[in-house]
Amino acid sequence: MGINRGRILRLLLNLVLVWFFTFRLAAQEVRIGLFDDQSAKTIVFHCVGGSYHAYGDSEFYREINIGELIYVSLMDGKLLLMDGELHWGAFNRLEIKEAASGSNFRLKLVDPAWDPRQYPGSLEINLFHGTIQLINKLPLDEYLAGVVETESGSTAGSEFFKAQAILCRSYAIKNWDKHPGQNFNLCDNTHCQAYHGASEANPIIHDAVLATHGLVLADQSSSIVSAIFHSNSGGETQRASDVWNSGEEYLQAVLDPFSLGQRNAQWEKSISLSHWKEYLRQKCQSDISKLNDDQLLILQDHRKKFFILGNDSIRLADIRNDLMLRSAFFSMERLNDSILIRGKGYGHGVGMSQEGAMEMASQGFSASDILRFYFFNVQIIEIDDIPVSGLPDGFK
Numbered sequence: 600m601g602i603n604r605g606r607i608l609r610l611l612l613n614l615v616l617v618w619f620f621t622f623r624l625a626a627q628e629v630r631i632g633l634f635d636d637q638s639a640k641t642i643v644f645h646c647v648g649g650s651y652h653a654y655g656d657s658e659f660y661r662e663i664n665i666g667e668l669i670y671v672s673l674m675d676g677k678l679l680l681m682d683g684e685l686h687w688g689a690f691n692r693l694e695i696k697e698a699a700s701g702s703n704f705r706l707k708l709v710d711p712a713w714d715p716r717q718y719p720g721s722l723e724i725n726l727f728h729g730t731i732q733l734i735n736k737l738p739l740d741e742y743l744a745g746v747v748e749t750e751s752g753s754t755a756g757s758e759f760f761k762a763q764a765i766l767c768r769s770y771a772i773k774n775w776d777k778h779p780g781q782n783f784n785l786c787d788n789t790h791c792q793a794y795h796g797a798s799e800a801n802p803i804i805h806d807a808v809l810a811t812h813g814l815v816l817a818d819q820s821s822s823i824v825s826a827i828f829h830s831n832s833g834g835e836t837q838r839a840s841d842v843w844n845s846g847e848e849y850l851q852a853v854l855d856p857f858s859l860g861q862r863n864a865q866w867e868k869s870i871s872l873s874h875w876k877e878y879l880r881q882k883c884q885s886d887i888s889k890l891n892d893d894q895l896l897i898l899q900d901h902r903k904k905f906f907i908l909g910n911d912s913i914r915l916a917d918i919r920n921d922l923m924l925r926s927a928f929f930s931m932e933r934l935n936d937s938i939l940i941r942g943k944g945y946g947h948g949v950g951m952s953q954e955g956a957m958e959m960a961s962q963g964f965s966a967s968d969i970l971r972f973y974f975f976n977v978q979i980i981e982i983d984d985i986p987v988s989g990l991p992d993g994f995k
């Protein structure tokens with residue numbers, strides 16, 4: 600009896616712990632700043648699913664049901680709200696809270712004009728430095744489904760989406776406090792992670808996010824990694840320290856045959872020889888006029904960090920940015936007065952190649968295989984296994 604009672608007690612304790620952690624993670628909400636760089640002056644909120652309760656300066660204002668619109672404009676330092684029945688009010692702060700779970704709304708910026716985007720969760724509208732600040736408050740996993748779709752589209756294998764979901768979750772948690780003093784955790788553009796609203800009811804993406812619920816990518820000391828990815832490596836990834844002044848050990852160069860033959864594996868661009876010479880004259884200390892034209896050409900069989908010209912060295916990542924090239928992995932060929940640039944890959948080349956990872960998934964590799972291929976010596980672990988000291992203040 601004693602043993603049985605002990606077993607039952609342990610089982611109950613385990614159930615309570617599982618419930619507690621599951622509930623805590625499921626309840627984890629994230630605050631996303633929408634159109635933070637747009638200085639919004641007029642917006643339209645359109646309820647397209649469920650229902651909402653609007654609060655003006657914390658007082659209940661009205662219910663918003665499917666099909667109903669709310670217009671909000673900035674006027675005389677107040678948020679001027681007007682609904683479809685021409686009722687209006689002026690507030691310092693508006694909160695449009697989800698009144699039924701699974702509600703969603705369409706948000707349209709009228710001034711400046713943007714196409715509408717659809718979001719799950721609630722919307723906060725604040726006055727912030729003379730503009731309308733928009734904050735989407737929603738469960739972390741729903742945000743991640745939207746990010747995965749925005750960052751990688753909706754046509755790939757499930758193991759790819761799982762790998763991408765783990766990376767996006769790792770990024771979100773590691774950068775939880777990236778906007779201090781702005782009242783939200785992350786913005787919706789590439790400064791943080793691109794988030795253009797709800798994943799469009801794509802079941803594969805939702806399942807991938809749920810299947811990896813609570814999982815992040817960590818190094819051997821259980822610190823969350825910098826979850827870096829790009830579109831296509833062109834056949835080999837690049838060491839982080841070759842692109843930025845950071846040297847994460849897990850971001851090494853790997854030979855990546857999976858990216859070859861994919862959509863963004865190759866590109867070409869022409870520039871004039873005179874333009875290139877002018878660029879080099881600006882960048883180099885030494886006199887390049889003594890060199891013949893062919894000595895000015897960049898050749899890369901494998902990715903290099905610098906283009907060396909006499910005593911000068913120019914970082915290839917800088918040349919990529921300056922010339923607005925798709926990648927820093929390219930070679931040049933002179934054709935009379937012009938230079939043909941033949942490039943490989945798309946993006947900075949560090950971390951996971953999305954197209955390579957999609958190909959790995961289609962060949963039967965798992966999300967874990969994919970992440971361990973692109974990141975050196977990493978582990979996939981639960982957020983709860985990250986030491987509290989390794990989590991951002993706001994996330995603890």
Ligand SMILES: [Zn+2]
Nearest residue numbers: 785786790791
């Ligand atoms: Zn940001």
